[in-house]
Amino acid sequence: MEKANIISIAKTTLEIEISELEKLKNRLDDDFVKAVETIHSAKGKLIVVGIGKSAHVGNKIVATLNSTGTPSQFLHASEAIHGDLGVIQKQDVVLCISLSGNSPEIVNLLPYLKDYSSSLIGMTGNKSSKLAEYSDIILDTHVDKEACPNKLAPTSSTTLQMALGDALAISLMELNDFKANDFAKFHPGGSLGKNLISKVDDFLSSQKPQVTENDTVKDVIISISSSRHGITVVTENNNIIGVITDGDLRRMLLKGDDISQVLAKDIMSANPKTVERTALAKEAMKILKDNNIGQLIVTENGKYFGIIDLHKLLDEGIN
Numbered sequence: 569m570e571k572a573n574i575i576s577i578a579k580t581t582l583e584i585e586i587s588e589l590e591k592l593k594n595r596l597d598d599d600f601v602k603a604v605e606t607i608h609s610a611k612g613k614l615i616v617v618g619i620g621k622s623a624h625v626g627n628k629i630v631a632t633l634n635s636t637g638t639p640s641q642f643l644h645a646s647e648a649i650h651g652d653l654g655v656i657q658k659q660d661v662v663l664c665i666s667l668s669g670n671s672p673e674i675v676n677l678l679p680y681l682k683d684y685s686s687s688l689i690g691m692t693g694n695k696s697s698k699l700a701e702y703s704d705i706i707l708d709t710h711v712d713k714e715a716c717p718n719k720l721a722p723t724s725s726t727t728l729q730m731a732l733g734d735a736l737a738i739s740l741m742e743l744n745d746f747k748a749n750d751f752a753k754f755h756p757g758g759s760l761g762k763n764l765i766s767k768v769d770d771f772l773s774s775q776k777p778q779v780t781e782n783d784t785v786k787d788v789i790i791s792i793s794s795s796r797h798g799i800t801v802v803t804e805n806n807n808i809i810g811v812i813t814d815g816d817l818r819r820m821l822l823k824g825d826d827i828s829q830v831l832a833k834d835i836m837s838a839n840p841k842t843v844e845r846t847a848l849a850k851e852a853m854k855i856l857k858d859n860n861i862g863q864l865i866v867t868e869n870g871k872y873f874g875i876i877d878l879h880k881l882l883d884e885g886i887n
Contacts, residue, residue, distance in 0.1 A: 581715040581723070588711045588724040589731055595708060596735075603663075603689050603705045604739045607638065610686060612659030614638060617681065619645035619673050621722045622665040622729060629663075629733030636737050637746040645673040648680075656684040663689045663736075667709070667725045669697025678702040691732065693725055707732060766849040768866055771884060773875045778803050779812070781833035785820070788812055788832050797875055799863050802836045806871045810836030842867045843876070849886045852876050 607614050614633060618626035626642050633640040643652055656662065662685040666674045669692035682688050682702050690703030693710035700706050709732060715723035775795035779787055781802050791800040792814055802810040812835055820827065820835050842865045843852045852864050856878045866874045 584713055584715045585724050585727045588713065588728055591712070592709065592728050592732065599705050599707060600735070603707055604736060604743065606687050606689065606705065607661050607663075607736070608740055608743050610659065610661045612657050612661070612686070614640040615643050615656050615660050615662045615685065616640060616665065617643045617645055617648065617662060617674075617677065618665040619671055621726050622667065625726055625729045625733065626663075626665050628730060629665075629737070632734060632737045633740070636741040637744045638737065638740045645671070645677055648677055649673070653677075653680055653684065656681070658684065658686060660685050661687045661689065663691060664699060664703070665691045665729055666697070666699050667693045667722060667729075669694040669699035674699055691729060693728075766884070766886065767845070768843055768847050768849055768852050768876055769845045771849055771852075771876055771880050771886070772845065772866060772873075773797065773877060773880070776872075776874050777801065778872060779832050780804060781809055781831065781836070783832045785817075785827050785830050785832075785835075788835075789817065792817070795875075797863050797877060799875065801840075801865055801872055801875075802832050803872050808840065808842065808865060808867070808872050809833070810838045811840035811865065812836045840865050844868070845873050849876075849881060849884075853878075853881050853886050856881070 616626040616630050618624075623642075623644055630640040630642045641655055643655055662681045664674065664678075664681060669690065675698045678688075678698060679702070687704045688702060689705045689707060690699040691707040691709055692699045692703075693708070694700065695706060695708060695710070709725060709728045711724040711728060714721070714725060773795070775797065777791045777795045777797065777800040779791045779800050779802055781804060783791075788800060792798060792812070798814040800812050801808060802812060810833070812832060816835050816837065820830065841855055841859055841861065843855055845866050845868050856862070856864055862878045864876050864878075865872065866876050
């Protein structure tokens with residue numbers, strides 16, 4: 569198959585799904601508002617039920633809801649009838665996803681989903697289905713055309729389910745006034761969470777090289793060599809006067825001058841970039857990137873406290 573044909577097929581697929589998404593957007597109505605308000609006001613959690621491709625969509629919706637402040641749990645329709653219905657409590661809301669709304673596993677569950685929960689929301693492409701009949705609120709996800717040319721593989725329909733799930737999650741997120749710091753609480757181990765809440769202090773080097781302004785070149789070399797950072801800080805009573813890098817030493821040696829009388833103050837760079845230890849790590853990363861440097865001096869109340877390294881932050885997913 570020619571490359572152009574492959575691109576054409578891909579574009580057609582996207583065009584069909586975009587068209588169906590536009591239709592979904594235009595038919596959003598009070599039922600969507602009721603669904604959001606019902607989930608928001610529930611005293612319990614949201615239980616999302618599905619089978620087949622809708623089950624995969626349901627799992628993703630649950631993951632998005634949980635990470636954005638709406639406690640949720642997925643219940644597989646085929647497992648529910650064999651004991652897992654016990655996860656549903658009377659204060660919970662159920663969101664049941666089924667394109668046809670008439671899948672046997674779903675139909676068998678409907679009386680229990682209705683009876684065991686405080687409210688049943690049906691996300692279906694068939695408003696005449698059993699699911700629609702039992703539901704207190706119907707979210708219409710019907711499609712005029714699947715992207716699959718054989719009309720067999722759920723494509724446009726699952727895209728709509730996923731998108732509508734995102735719309736629910738973001739609406740609830742706004743209602744709950746869910747902010748970046750709240751998001752970080754649920755993502756402490758990932759790079760998203762680290763970028764939102766990690767402080768400079770969390771990544772501080774254990775090494776703290778420093779010299780005084782009157783130390784000799786030999787003292788400077790020993791100090792720089794004592795750490796892996798290729799840098800030492802020139803201080804007076806822990807006040808930062810300047811910084812010397814291994815590059816500064818090389819440049820000094822290339823001049824060919826007598827170095828026996830050279831002191832730290834003679835080769836240091838004054839006014840180095842600094843960051844407070846309580847600042848966010850991403851702020852330190854921005855300073856490092858903006859100034860094209862590999863190390864940053866860390867301060868506490870303006871005094872020299874330590875060093876933070878660019879590569880350490882990169883390794884930890886700070887960007």
